[in-house]
Amino acid sequence: MFCLPRCCAIAASFSLSLSLWSQPTQVPTDILSTVGDLEVTVWASSPDLRNPTNFDVDRDGRIWVAEGVNYRWSKGRDPEGDRIAVLEDTNGDGKADKSWTFVQEPELIAPLGIAVIDNKIYVSNTPDLIVYTDVDRNLIFDPRIDKREVLLTGFNGINHDHSLHSVTFGPDGLLYLNHGNSGALVTDRGGNTIRVGSAYDGLLGRDSKPLYGVYPAEYAGAKSDDGHVYVGGFAMRLEEDGTGLEVIGYGFRNSYEQTITSAGNVFQNDNDDPPACRTTYLLEYGNTGWFSEDGLRYWQADRRPGQDIPTAQWRQNDPGVIPAGDVYGAGAPTGIAYYEGDVLGKGLRGMLLSCEAARNVVFGYLPKEKGAGFELERFNFLTSNEEEELAGTDGKGGRVSNEIKTFFRPSDVVVGPDGAIYVADWFDPRVGGHSDQDKTASGTIYRIAPKGFVPEIPNFDLSADAGRIEALKSPAVNVRALGFKALKASGQESLPAVQGLLEDENPFIRYRAIWLLAQLGEKGVETVESLLIDEDPIVRATAYQSLRMVDGYNLLEVAGGLSKDSSAVVRREVAVSMRDMPFDKAGDVILELAKSIDGTDRTELEAWGIACIGKEDDIYKLIVAQIGEADPLEWSDRYAALMWRLTRASSVADFYIRASSTALSTKERLDALTAIAFTSSRATVDALFRLVGEEGIVGETAKWWLLNYRNTRFANFGVDARLKAEGIYDPDTIVVSGSVIPQPQEENYLSLDRVLSLNGDVERGAAKAAACYVCHKVGDSGVEYGPDLNGWTSRQGIESTIRAIINPSEDIAHGFEGREVVLTDGTIINGLLESQGDPLMVRSMGGLRQMIPGDRVERVKWYNRSLMLSADQLGLSEQDVADIVAYLSTLE
Structure with a gap:
């Protein structure tokens, strides 16, 4: 499965004709289910398109497909290069009957994005963002007539899916796109340079070298020309002419695409390392947390004691990181879109759609404002696999199924100008793991629409306001760009027509009008200003955002009043506008914004923190003087949150009082400890050493901070010598114990069928479950080494639980993949890595934690089996397993 964010690859030869293959090439519609009374039909299929990575739809309903035949190890499979294919339904029967190639060239190597905006076709083909201008508008690129230009270059990750992704037209008239975490060093057409590096140099593509001879790790932590530091994957926006490039979010692993609502809200998905894929509202300028602030530390190195994987992976306990959104587990999210039309019914207007290829589903959400952020409640909008019996994923060890329901691998989703939803299926039994098993390079485009749907595509005339308005109202995001641009070009002459949209029944159309009015001259601006007191907070927030686009506008004149607005959504927009x-x-x-912080709305707190960037010391003094609360143990939630977000060295003494007080909750104490550790001073180190003496998780975490940051953040404060002197960590005296998991014998595995045939006894199972305590939490007993078994059987099912006990290596739970640490003296430790720094921290069977000095480690490699002993190795009989599973079934 290509170009899904698990770094997939195609390993087939393209020398055979598609027609020669006898294997299936399409998931039948009768196993695809959707919501309500909608139906799924095939709009197009191979051989008209191959391996669709991304697609878009133009004003006439034609679909343009970026193909990835030459992805990764299959580079050269089609020596003519990859294609941009065009497909058309000429007779309106709901199925494409015509297809052709717009462009194919050797330089196109698995492009990951396409956007069609009038006669300009934007193709994301790392290292370049290419624009093909179809000058004669005949829908075929002819280099003798048409124009090809590289709008931007410098994106790393050639022929790699952690690279440049698709363009989307924003309601503000700007172009939006994003990039994975393989690094970028890009100068826009105005001479502005952005530098976005990280420790992830990645697989830059076969025969590829880093751009400009510099690896991303070498400019990780470097400032861009705007004075800010960005790391990891990132989202950006720019003018159509290639100027004004601006980073609007960063810290991603590999967000595949973004969607922008007409209210200006950006949503994206991002894939995991272990089980923590997510769908997220991207707060403007927000950091999503995949890397450390300097880009050089992965989340594993910064996972603190007691943190679960999603919390650690997205750094949800760190100041300066936005909420992760809907974290749903292992997967491979791809294309994303936002539905603002009416054809599917008003109940689905405002629906967010996110493709999840590993789970054979397109998720749906109906985002609801919750404070300054959004509540994202997930449902299956389109799936071939309601039972969620997943196969062919990394989480299943790559094992595929012959059930075609697991072949559905949606790579992208768009909204057509007819109001229907279109989904591109890559089609493969495998996703991830640098491999695919569909040798036909097949693909399908499905349409989801009401039953009996007859598509109606408006034929608008852009030379008149009526046609321009019709275009602006299009449910297809890049089609509405035509109306926006034409209306803006006509200036104040179009003012009455655009003002009329403020009365439209569809709120998203009203929001589009607001953005445009702010760009239609003085009278348009006056109209927008009048909306700053509208009763609808979304209208007020959109009006404020649109005024930021007005050259020379004195934003502070309205920001002061709106900083007191009753809506957190409005205050959020005011806050991020104060960043620079x-x-x-x-x-x-x-x-004034600080006075509205309640300590519970993390999105509003982070928006406020963004407002403070570059002026934290001055803001700290202002907050202490104007809001200050004297006794740290009596701080309000608001004041504690403000101090935590600012993380100033001046607050270390106060936070030490909170961290050391048993009168506060564990969460409050750990938050205080975090605030201390995010500063760098001698007072910081003194406080951490004192806190090491605290019992439980607070003391353990204080020690973790000292060990993990002694050579970086705390390098100038003599931490190593003090660790030795106080007997906490002396690499010269540490004794490391080996821990080797014995090799199971497959011939000794118990019979699954036999266990299933037995009746389990709960009481006997409770006694036998003591064998699990050495690695698992069971009830109130055991240790946290393997997965918590409370509720495990209810989530995984009886058969899966039995399989996991009989042969644990068959399906290793995500996040519990082991490592083998080999020391220089030959000692071997099998276990889980808790920190990749120096010392290396490893947890082995029984929950034994060991600190291993870095100079004693010869190598670390993935362990190719489960860290859990099989049932026969534990001395369990088939009846014992049946009894244990019966007992586990009673635990919640």
Whole structure:
């Protein structure tokens, strides 16, 4: 399965004709289920398209497909290069009957994005963002007539899916796109350079070298020309002419695509390392947390004691990181879209759609404002696998199924100008793991629409306001760009027509009008200003955002009043707009915004933190003077949150009082400890050493901070010598014990069928479950080494539980893949890595934690089996297993 964010690859030869293959090439529609009374039909299929990585739809309903035949190890499979294919339904019967190649060239190697905006076709083909201009508008690229230009270059990750992704037209008239974490060093057409590096140099593509001879790790932590530091994957926006490139979010692993609502809200998905894929509202300028602040530390190196994997992976306990959104587990998310039309019914208007290829589903959400953020409740909009019997994924060890329901691998989703939903299926029994098993390079485009749907595609005339308005109202995001641009070009002449949209029944159309009015001259701006007191907070927030686009507009004149707005959504927009305002201008606004922080709305707190960037010391003094609360143990939730987000060295003494107080909750104490550890001073180190003496998780975490940051954040404060002197960590005296998991014998595995045939006894099972305590939490007993078995059977099912006990290596739970650490003296430790720094921290069977000095480690490699002993190795009989599973079934 190509170009899904698990670094997939195609390993087939393209020398055989598609027609020669006898294997299936399409998931039948009768096993695809959707919501309500909608139906799924095939709009197009191979051989009209091959391996669709991304697609878009134009004003006439034609679908343009970026193909990935030459992805990764299959580079050269089609020596003519990859294609941009065009497909058309000429007779309106709901199925494409015509297809052709717009462009094919050797330089196109698995492009990951395509956007069609009028006669400009944007193709994301790392290292370049290419624009093909179809000058004669005949839908075929002819280099003698048409124009090909590289709008931007410098994106790393050639022929790699952690690279440049698709363009989307925003309601503000700007182009939006994003990039995975393989690094970028890009200068826009205005001479502005962004530098986004990280420790992930990645597999840059076969025969590829880093751009400009510099690896991303070498510019990780470097400032871009705007004065800010960005790391990991990132989202950006720019003017159509290639100027004004601006990073609007960062810290991703590999977000595949973004969607922008007409209210200006950006949503994206991002794939995991272990089980923590997510769908997220991207707060403007927000950090999503995949890497450390300097980009050089992966989440594994910074996973603190007691943190679960999703919390650690997305750094949800760290100041300066936005909420992760809907974290749903292992997967491979791809294309994403937002539905603002009416054809599917008003109940689905405002629906967020996110493709999840590993799970054979397109997720649906109906985002609801919750404070300054959104509540994202997930449902299956389109799936071939309601039972969620997954196969062919990394989480299943790559094992595929012959059930075609697991072959559905949606790579992208778009909304057509007819209001229907279109989904591209890559089609493969495998996803991830650098491999595929569909040798036909097949693909399908499905349409989801009401039963009996007859498509109606408006034929608008852009030379008149009526046609321009019709285009702006299109449910297809890149089609509405035509109306926006034409109306903007006509200036104040179009003002009455656009003002009329403020009365439209569809709120998203009203929001589009607001953005455009702000760009239609003085009278348009006046209209937008009048909306700053509208009763609808989304209208107020959109009006404020649109005024930021007005050249020379004095934003502070309205920011002061809106900083007191009753809506967290409005205050959020005011906050992020203050990021680059100097303190002498923004200070009063930021202070007023602070007064509304309640300590529970993380999105609003992070928006406020973004407002403080570059002026934290001045804001800290202002907050202490104007809001200050004297006794740290009596701090309000609001004041504690403000101090935590600012993380100033001046607050270390106060946070030490909170961290050491048993009168506060464990969460409050750990938050205080985090606030201390995110500063760098001698007072910081002194406080951490004192806290090492605290019992339980607080003391353990204080020690973790000292060990993990002694050579970086705390390098100038003599931590090593003090660790030795206080008997906490002396690499010269540490004794490391080996821990080797014995090899199971497959011939000794118990019979699954036999266990299933037995009746289990709960009481006997409770006694026998003591064998599990050495590695698992069972009830109130055991240790946290393997997965918590409370509720495990109810989630996984009886058969899966039995399989896991009989042969644990058959399906290793995500996040519990082991490592084998080999020391220089030959000692071997099998276990889980808790930290990849120096010392290396490893947890082995029985929950034994060991700190291993870095200079004693010869190599670390993945362990190719489960760290759990099989049933026969534990001395369990088939009846014992039946009894244990009966007992586990009673645990919640």
